Amino acid sequence: MGLKVGVLGVGPVGEHIIRVLGERRFPVDGEIMIMATREREEVLNGQQVTVRKVSEDLLRKLDLVFFAGKEGARGASMEWADIAVKLGCTVIDNGSDLRMYPNVPLVIPEINMDAVTGDTRLICNPNCSVIQLAVTLYPLHKAARLRRVVVSTYQSVSGHSGAGIGELLRQTAQALANESVQINPEIFAKEIVFNCIPHIDRFERNGYTRGEMKIVNEMRKIFGEPNLLISATTVRVPVAVGHSESVNAEFAGPMSADKAFEILSDPELSPGVVCVDGIRNDKDALEIRRDPLERVYPTPCDLKKGEWKDAVLVGRIRDDTTAPNAINLWCVSDNLRKGAATNAVQIAEGMLKRGLL
Numbered sequence: 001m002g003l004k005v006g007v008l009g010v011g012p013v014g015e016h017i018i019r020v021l022g023e024r025r026f027p028v029d030g031e032i033m034i035m036a037t038r039e040r041e042e043v044l045n046g047q048q049v050t051v052r053k054v055s056e057d058l059l060r061k062l063d064l065v066f067f068a069g070k071e072g073a074r075g076a077s078m079e080w081a082d083i084a085v086k087l088g089c090t091v092i093d094n095g096s097d098l099r100m101y102p103n104v105p106l107v108i109p110e111i112n113m114d115a116v117t118g119d120t121r122l123i124c125n126p127n128c129s130v131i132q133l134a135v136t137l138y139p140l141h142k143a144a145r146l147r148r149v150v151v152s153t154y155q156s157v158s159g160h161s162g163a164g165i166g167e168l169l170r171q172t173a174q175a176l177a178n179e180s181v182q183i184n185p186e187i188f189a190k191e192i193v194f195n196c197i198p199h200i201d202r203f204e205r206n207g208y209t210r211g212e213m214k215i216v217n218e219m220r221k222i223f224g225e226p227n228l229l230i231s232a233t234t235v236r237v238p239v240a241v242g243h244s245e246s247v248n249a250e251f252a253g254p255m256s257a258d259k260a261f262e263i264l265s266d267p268e269l270s271p272g273v274v275c276v277d278g279i280r281n282d283k284d285a286l287e288i289r290r291d292p293l294e295r296v297y298p299t300p301c302d303l304k305k306g307e308w309k310d311a312v313l314v315g316r317i318r319d320d321t322t323a324p325n326a327i328n329l330w331c332v333s334d335n336l337r338k339g340a341a342t343n344a345v346q347i348a349e350g351m352l353k354r355g356l357l
């Protein structure tokens with residue numbers, strides 16, 4: 001017997017949750033209840049579906065609801081998460097509103113599935129940039145204890161919302177037609193076509209953006225390290241799907257690029273990580289400079305490969321020659337899949353496996 005499952009929100013994240021539930025054969029009893037702010041027919045994942053207006057009557061019928069709605073006071077989580085839990089649902093929320101509540105577990109199954117207990121009815125999915133960073137760094141942290149992290153992100157437009165992809169396509173068409181590019185500042189503050197914007201979410205008083213502070217605060221919560229030294233710069237780039245990150249990590253214990261590669265290439269030690277590092281994957285690569293094999297490092301386009309679609313791809317692992325026990329690396333992951341939908345569905349799978357659902 002399966003569970004009565006609902007998805008609230010039908011932007012790119014909601015659509016991907018429905019797709020991933022099907023791909024992973026999550027045990028659903030009947031049809032997935034698809035909900036948003038208003039009733040209509042819509043095409044999702046190539047299929048016409050009925051989207052229902054979310055209501056208490058619908059939520060009451062469900063065991064498990066994935067929230068993929070907008071954030072903020074009038075967003076889905078603030079309006080409906082509490083109500084859904086009171087009506088008996090388990091909620092897995094993709095938004096950021098509830099992530100830092102002390103009694104709400106913020107979960108990446110490869111790292112802290114134990115944070116979910118028998119009483120947990122509301123679980124948060126971390127921010128998309130945080131998930132790939134944490135999946136990469138946690139195995140290294142276990143081996144040598146992180147001392148300090150500096151990360152710069154290269155975040156795709158789909159990380160904003162469905163409207164983010166539309167904005168990139170519209171601006172690209174204008175630029176290619178030699179028209180002046182019109183921006184919608186509600187979506188991106190400046191032109192995104194042929195540009196990079198070091199601005200994700202609102203600015204905080206300390207000069208960092210909320211996107212940057214989410215990385216700091218959520219990493220500390222997931223790692224259970226409230227004093228972890230971590231500093232972030234988040235940048236929007238004109239990529240449709242797939243976030244990339246340049247990471248400098250310094251460790252208290254012995255760490256080197258060779259050791260990091262060894263740990264990150266071991267699926268037992270580093271679940272969810274795939275090392276795509278030409279020079280290390282192929283020791284001869286340096287000898288054959290013109291061989292395309294040397295160009296083996298991950299990019300967002302590599303996520304189109306079926307076997308990598310849910311992975312965190314790591315490459316360019318190098319010793320930081322300016323500090324002991326410090327490395328640089330590059331990681332890439334699909335912000336809509338492992339950064340959102342897949343992680344959420346894995347949380348539900350983990351709960352099922354532990355008899356918590």
Ligand SMILES: NC(=O)c1ccc[n+]([C@@H]2O[C@H](COP(=O)([O-])OP(=O)(O)OC[C@H]3O[C@@H](n4cnc5c(N)ncnc54)[C@H](OP(=O)(O)O)[C@@H]3O)[C@@H](O)[C@H]2O)c1
Binds near residue numbers: 012075127160161163
């Ligand atoms: N995009 C990413 O890479 C990513 C990654 C991780 C987490 N997230 C988070 O996941 C959530 C969804 O992201 P998205 O990009 O798919 O968003 P989106 O394109 O903005 O879609 C939001 C959906 O939520 C619905 N919604 C908004 N307010 C609601 C309310 N009060 N009650 C019920 N439904 C409501 C909207 O309904 P209507 O269609 O009826 O307007 C819409 O279907 C956001 O919180 C986002 O921050 C996104």
